[in-house]
Amino acid sequence: EETKSWKKLINIAVSGAAGMISNHLLFKLASGEVFGPDQPIALKLLGSERSLQALEGVAMELEDSLFPLLREVSIGIDPYEVFQDAEWALLIGAKPRGPGMERADLLDINGQIFAEQGRALNAVASRNVKVIVVGNPCNTNALICMKNAPNIPAKNFHALTRLDENRAKCQLALKAGVFYDKVSNVTIWGNHSTTQVPDFLNAKIDGMPVIDVIKDRKWLEEEFTEKVQKRGGVLIQKWGRSSAASTAVSIVDAIRALITPTPKGDWFSTGVYTDGNPYGIAEGIVFSMPCRSNGDGDYVLVKDTEAELLAEKRCVAHLTGEGIAVCDLPGDTMLPGE
Ligand code: LMR
Structure with a gap:
C-alpha cells in the first residue's frame, strides 16, 4: 500500500x-x-x-x-x-x-x-x-x-512569452560572462513576434541593473534586442522547423511560475489580458507584461514603479517643498475579477 x-x-x-x-x-x-x-x-x-x-x-x-x-x-x-x-x-x-x-x-x-x-x-x-x-x-x-x-x-x-524571456536571459548571461541564474527581472513586453520589447532597462544581473554591468549600450539596444526578437526565426532557418525542446522547457517554466511563489523582488513575463493594466497599454488585447504569483495558479501584474514613485512624490509634496500634498496612491494593481 x-x-x-x-x-x-x-x-x-x-x-x-x-x-x-x-x-x-x-x-x-x-x-x-x-x-x-x-x-x-x-x-x-x-x-x-x-x-x-x-x-x-x-x-x-x-x-x-x-x-x-x-x-x-x-x-x-x-x-x-x-x-x-x-x-x-x-x-x-x-x-x-x-x-x-x-x-x-x-x-x-x-x-x-x-x-x-x-x-x-x-x-x-x-x-x-x-x-x-x-x-x-x-x-x-x-x-x-x-x-x-x-x-x-x-x-x-x-x-507563452516565457521562451522569449529565457532567450533574453541567456543572451544577457553570455554577454556578462555570468551563469544564467544571476539574471533576473527580465520583462518581455508585447507580442511574441519580432516587435516584442525585451526590457534590459529593468533587468538585473546579480541584483544590479543590467546597464551597470553591461556597459555596451549599443549592444543592448541593437544586437541584444534583435537577437531575442528574431531567435525563433533564425532557429527555423537552421532546423527547417520551429523550436521544440526549448519551447517545452519554457512551458514548464511558465507553469511553475504560476504554481510556486515568485522569488522576492523578481517577476516573470507572460502574455495576459490588458484590461485594467497599470501601464497605459491599450485594453482588450493579450500583451506580455511582468507578473508575480503567490503560487496558487493566479498572478498579479507588477506595479508600475514609475507611477508609484510619482504618486508617492505627490503624497509628500509638503516635505519636498513642492506645495500641498495630494495623496492618490493607487490601490491594488490586480486585474479585475481577482
Ligand atoms: C519560437 O519562437 O521559436 C516559436 O514561436 C516558433 C516560431 O514561429 O518562431
Missing part, C-alpha cells in the same frame, strides 16, 4: 499532443518535475484526425514509461471530450510557420482552431482552468480562445 500521501489527481489537457513540442513536454509532465513528486496527473491528449495514429504511439510510450504519477492517459480528436474537467489546458496544436514566414501569416489558419477550443473549454473544462496558448500567433490566439470562453475568467488565459 502507498505510504505516501498523494494530492488529488489533476487533469491536464494538451493539444498538438503528437507534435514535437509535446513529445518533450509530456514526459516532463509525467515525471513529476512540473507539478511536483506528490501530484498525480491525468494526461488528456488532443490530436487531429491526421495525427491520431501518431497520438496512439505517444500514449503507448507514456504507458511504457511506468511513471508513478501518471494515473491516466487518454487520447481523442474532439476537444469537447478531451477538455472535460481540464484544470490546465496547454494549447500547442496549430500549424507552425516555416522558413520565411512571420507568425502573423498563421492568423487565419490557426484562429479557427482557437475559437473552437475556446468554446470547448467554456463548455466542459474546470471553471478555473488555466490556459497557456503556445500555437502561433499566440497572443491573438489566446485572445480568440478567451473571447470564446466567456464563463472562464479572462485572467486565466496566457500567451
Whole structure:
C-alpha cells in the first residue's frame, strides 16, 4: 500500500499532443518535475484526425514509461471530450510557420482552431482552468480562445512569452560572462513576434541593473534586442522547423511560475489580458507584461514603479517643498475579477 500521501489527481489537457513540442513536454509532465513528486496527473491528449495514429504511439510510450504519477492517459480528436474537467489546458496544436514566414501569416489558419477550443473549454473544462496558448500567433490566439470562453475568467488565459524571456536571459548571461541564474527581472513586453520589447532597462544581473554591468549600450539596444526578437526565426532557418525542446522547457517554466511563489523582488513575463493594466497599454488585447504569483495558479501584474514613485512624490509634496500634498496612491494593481 502507498505510504505516501498523494494530492488529488489533476487533469491536464494538451493539444498538438503528437507534435514535437509535446513529445518533450509530456514526459516532463509525467515525471513529476512540473507539478511536483506528490501530484498525480491525468494526461488528456488532443490530436487531429491526421495525427491520431501518431497520438496512439505517444500514449503507448507514456504507458511504457511506468511513471508513478501518471494515473491516466487518454487520447481523442474532439476537444469537447478531451477538455472535460481540464484544470490546465496547454494549447500547442496549430500549424507552425516555416522558413520565411512571420507568425502573423498563421492568423487565419490557426484562429479557427482557437475559437473552437475556446468554446470547448467554456463548455466542459474546470471553471478555473488555466490556459497557456503556445500555437502561433499566440497572443491573438489566446485572445480568440478567451473571447470564446466567456464563463472562464479572462485572467486565466496566457500567451507563452516565457521562451522569449529565457532567450533574453541567456543572451544577457553570455554577454556578462555570468551563469544564467544571476539574471533576473527580465520583462518581455508585447507580442511574441519580432516587435516584442525585451526590457534590459529593468533587468538585473546579480541584483544590479543590467546597464551597470553591461556597459555596451549599443549592444543592448541593437544586437541584444534583435537577437531575442528574431531567435525563433533564425532557429527555423537552421532546423527547417520551429523550436521544440526549448519551447517545452519554457512551458514548464511558465507553469511553475504560476504554481510556486515568485522569488522576492523578481517577476516573470507572460502574455495576459490588458484590461485594467497599470501601464497605459491599450485594453482588450493579450500583451506580455511582468507578473508575480503567490503560487496558487493566479498572478498579479507588477506595479508600475514609475507611477508609484510619482504618486508617492505627490503624497509628500509638503516635505519636498513642492506645495500641498495630494495623496492618490493607487490601490491594488490586480486585474479585475481577482
Ligand atoms: C519560437 O519562437 O521559436 C516559436 O514561436 C516558433 C516560431 O514561429 O518562431
